[in-house]
Amino acid sequence: MFQGILISKDDAAYRATVQAIGEEVLPDGDVTVRIGWSTLNYKDGLAITGRAPVVRRFPMIPGIDFAGTVVDSRHAAWKVGDRVLLNGWGVGETHCGGLAEMARVKGDWLIALPAEFSARQAMAIGTAGYTAMLCVMALEKHGVKPGDGEVLVTGANGGVGSVAIALLSRLGYTVVASTGRMGESAYLTGLGATTVIDRSELSAPGKPLGKERWAGVIDTVGSHTLANACATTRYGGAVAACGLAGGMDFPSSVAPFILRGVTLCGIDSVMAPLAVRQAAWGRLARDLDLAKLDAMTREVALAEAPALAEQLLAGQVRGRLVVRLTGEN
Incomplete structure (x- = not known):
């Protein structure tokens, strides 16, 4: 069992709750990641609140981003202990996402966490x-x-x-x-x-x-x-x-x-090819002032995310919200 946000929907209601989740909820994938940090983006706000039909399958773990450590891999590019990050690819929409302590995804969706960033900094981005x-x-x-x-x-x-x-x-x-x-x-x-x-x-x-x-x-x-x-x-x-x-x-x-x-x-970030992603993250490592990144970042606990999703959509959030999960960097 691991902690995460689980979205469910039935005839009575659309619900997003922080709860213990069993591994059987995780979809198929060839890499399993223990997530240290995630984040809240505008699309995550839409998913958690149900304001737009972002989520296409239920139950769903939202979160279009995560950074963490590989704990199991059947993919040639990744081994246990590798530090990785993910952005997009339908994660948090059609495939369980990053607002939980564990994720199982396709290894082709991952890129190596740049050495210049901690997992927390990568999710502040x-x-x-x-x-x-x-x-x-x-x-x-x-x-x-x-x-x-x-x-x-x-x-x-x-x-x-x-x-x-x-x-x-x-x-x-x-x-x-x-x-x-x-x-x-x-x-x-x-x-x-x-x-x-x-x-x-x-x-x-x-x-x-x-x-x-x-x-x-x-x-x-x-x-x-x-x-x-x-x-x-x-x-x-x-x-x-x-x-x-x-x-x-x-x-x-x-x-x-x-x-x-x-x-x-x-500009589409969701389905951008691997080479484009790697180039963008390489440029971020070179051109982003980490002091300014820190100035725009607020760290929050997973339990705060549902309420913050409402504030995010209302335009009441400044800068970036980074969500602490296992807290590993």
């Missing part, structure tokens, strides 16, 4: 930070350079936004942070933002084209915010879209793309 790195890499691939002008980060107080600001600042970019919580401006400038704007400047319906401002954008919000970000991106700029906290709709036009040559880059 988590899918949010890994996604932020994918966004930065997309802007770089498109040719957006630090000297090209301001880079906008929306949903700046969240996990993706916080890590994106820290990364961009470390790389020399001029970062503008958009947030609905202007009282957190000192936190955002501490991470490296040079300017903080209220999200209301971008969240209302806008025009197909606005005044050119951004050399690049990392958007976690979607809907009107993404549309307005595209409409105000400079000629030849790029927008990396990775979130939908404001909605899945995209009330825009083709004008920014065909009149200004703006590129909209869709």
Whole structure:
């Protein structure tokens, strides 16, 4: 038996409870991992609360991330004692995930924990930070350079936004942070933002084209915010879209793309190939300031996760939540 969050659903209710779980709940897989640390991302909040149909099988252990130690392996790449991490691959949605002390998964889904990070630090980064790195890499691939002008980060107080600001600042970019919580401006400038704007400047319906401002954008919000970000991106700029906290709709036009040559880059972290994952984590090990990571991280116990999931969806959580399980690093 091991401790974890188990989600169940029947005609009467949708429940997510912290409880003792038997190994028979774990699905098939060729590697078993004792989990030291996990995390809470926006998708985990949706899964735990049932606000969206994230979970596709029941019962389900949520958690799209984990870091821990291999305790059993029938996979050629992994042996007992290896330190590993996992992001995505449907874990916590269709395959039991990381908000428990044990997981059984496909070895092909794992990557080695970078030597530069403890398991706790890797989960302070988590899918949010890994996604932020994918966004930065997309802007770089498109040719957006630090000297090209301001880079906008929306949903700046969240996990993706916080890590994106820290990364961009470390790389020399001029970062503008958009947030609905202007009282957190000192936190955002501490991470490296040079300017903080209220999200209301971008969240209302806008025009197909606005005044050119951004050399690049990392958007976690979607809907009107993404549309307005595209409409105000400079000629030849790029927008990396990775979130939908404001909605899945995209009330825009083709004008920014065909009149200004703006590129909209869709960022998927769930099914990214192994080589892309390894490159992103390698860059995180090189380019993320661990002091800033610590400043944006709050450690919580597993028992706190269900209540925090509600706060996360309500936009009341700053930065990253790292969940202590066995606590092994």
